[in-house]
Amino acid sequence: MSDISADGLDANGLVLAADGTPLKRSLARAMRRQKLRALLLVAPLLIFVLLTFIVPIASMLFRSVENDIVSNTLPNTVQELGRWDASTSELPPEPVFEAMFFDMFIAAEAKRHTRLGTRLNYEQTGISSLFRQTGRKLDDIGKVTKKPLEAFDSAWKDGETWYAIFNAGDAPASKNLMKSQRGLLKRLTSDPASGDVNFSPRADVTKLLPKAAREYTAWAIFTAVQDEKDPATRDPWESVYTALILDLKTADLSGYTGPNEDLLKAAQAADLPVPAFSEAFADMDKDWATPVPWKTIQTHSGLYTSGYFLNAIDAQKTDDGVAWQPENKQILLKLFGRTLIMSLIITGSCIMLGYPIAWLLSNVSARNANLLLILVLLPFWTSLLVRTSAWKVMLQQNGVINEVLVWIGLVPDAERLILINNQFGTIVAMTHILLPFMILPMYSVMSTIPPVYLRAAKSMGATNWTAFWRVYFPQSIPGIGAGSILVFILSIGYYITPEIVGGTKGVFISNRIAYHISSSLNWGLAAALGTILLVVVLALYWAYDRIVGIDNVKLG
């Protein structure tokens, strides 16, 4: 404390606090504590918003690029297809078909092949049933190898025979294979696949019979974890038989000693037939004998995809780059455009209708203003559906408005006006529903404008119009801005009203999003459409800020 001078400065001339620490640091500490306290106060809300709002939205938006289902379901096929040159318009080579057989077999056992079929059907019509039917018929290929092997020696009918060959017991085990197959099943079924299996693959057999060991391990884990059965006594899948016959064609068993070695060597000597996978697939469905499904799998095999975003703007990902959808399927860009234009029209008509009402509200006595305000808010107290359905009763061809027009003779009976199931209907109903969102901010801004300004302008010789346009209107712009942003953003995402009164030409992009969420289950595309909509809104907000200035928006 000795080097503090009387005026509270230290030797370097810094201002010090009472306890001797530099004032700057002391202030920073106090501020930090205050900020922390403020943060603690808002923490419940922050966590609530984060968990219930930000996280779900982010995870939903993430679906627009997520595509790991293809490589999780068909890992080996995707790898093999990577080497295939799709542009030659030839079929992929035999190893691809083989990989597909084994991948598909496990996927079908886990009932995940149909899910992948649904995913790929979004890109190529027909794949859904192709996968479903292939899953059903896959056993038949397996039986081609199972039957001869069992007929050759009935010991192969016993689950114990297989278990003795592949289980390590006291011999060294292949931990890698076990780990990779557990990982495969985990990704395939989104089940942790971590339970005790009562099996570990024998290392030397894994080296000698790699495919069979791979398939047997997958089967053993699946049986133990998913079916909760002991693999030691059960027959393996047909695919294990097929894998063994394939391995025996090339394996060198001469130096091998282990359980059932004679059985294996005898089976190798018997030279049992292997199925021709490409022919077997073509037999199951002729589509497999065309490059189309293979190209689709190859094109959409990445972990992440731009496919959904391309679909969302009427384009598609093909094996040779990005292309537009055929013209008769292009609809989404048109709907985006229509949504924006109609939202603008609705915002405009809300301004036109709302401005005089807001002006009236702010210029009548407080008692009358309250009464009027209740009238403005009254529609809020009825359900949205009821209000929309009421418009149906009003606007339809035998509805109230047409009946009145015909009755007073303005419109001939045969030419009743079409007021609903078109854009007009949507605009009318939505303007009505969103009007309070325009009136309220306008009213709260207008009620702060002192009426003396108008009187002053008039006393200095301004006409009514000049006084309004030059003096009053500029002061009410923040209210218009706030109301417009509210109405525009609400209407851009509107769904139920356009659905009910919009007919065919008055529907919005949100109606397609709803369709893809609840009917077609194409959540990736729905997420992409939602993301685009969000970006458009943010861009417009940014543009508004640049042009009008967001400071110019007031809610009161």
Add this chain to the structure above:
Amino acid sequence: MKLTKTLLATTALTVAAGMVNADGHMSSELTIVSWGGAYSASQKGAYHDPYAEANGVTIINDDSSAEAVAKLRAMSEADNVTWDVVDVVAADAIRLCDEGLAMEIDADTMLADAPDGTKASEDFGDLLVSDCFIPQIVYSTTFGYRTDLVGDTAPTTVCAVFDTDAYPGKRALEKRPINNMEWALLCDGVAKGDVYDVLATQEGQDKALAKLDTIKDDVIWWSAGADTPQLLADGEVIMGSTYNGRLFAAIEEQKLPVAMLWDAQVFDLDGWIIPTGLSPERQARALDYIMFATDTQRLADQAQYISYGPARKSSAPLVGKHISLGIDMAPHMPTDPNNAKNTFLYNYEFWADYRDDIDAKFQAWLAK
């Protein structure tokens, strides 16, 4: 699986013995999801109330079937399936099965035999369109017309819908391609057996849309089943498609001047699925309920409340009179021989494949 079968065997025994089930293995609550309205009411009368009474179970109704597929998927992803039994149309059951969201049902062991001992798989026959689907009713999408607004000659074929000269006025069609495309092709001269082959081609789809184009200005498109009866009642349309039960209610209960045009009605199925991922107790309860609710007598009972045909062959002779109107229900069933002279069966496989593709084209055409 084994557990389920054991449980099933025990419950089958207790049910057979007609005892009140105090089995600790089954949950005492059952959440059943259905379509709401008159349809849920019919299920309540025919299945829920008798079952709840016999077993002391609380049944909770949830009218969410319209969004069942999307909601079940979301529930399954959140690992929190709160529904036990869900009523869906067959096409949705196929999709739920494909997605692994519905459990597979072995009809012969999990569903009741017919009274004469016929196995369930045979009694339901071709209607078991998916491994996960337990059929309940046959309904049809067909046309109704205003008898007072169609002139002197009432329409007799579905092609009257496309004949705006003979029958001027608006028609109501569903805002989706399914059924409309088939009717358009039929009325464009395509033979019934060829419809789906034609519709699988680009030319065929164009042909169907071109046919629909001829009446596009005269159509009001509906998206909820209640729309058409309302539009008919208001005189907004002279004819329109909807589910036959809705038209039955308009004709017999509300006494509107409406008649049915059964020609080229499209048969579709509605039934139950049990979601995957239920706890053993809840699954056992759901299976027990299903065993009860889809037996021959129960399915026939439902027809006392609503004009949808029971999915079992053995239920048809047991269909009686409407419970409050007292009229014979058999002539109002879509499956009645007089009504089923010319019918069409919804092709599930085709629409599972082509739904997204054709829907995009259909919506693009609508927006033109």
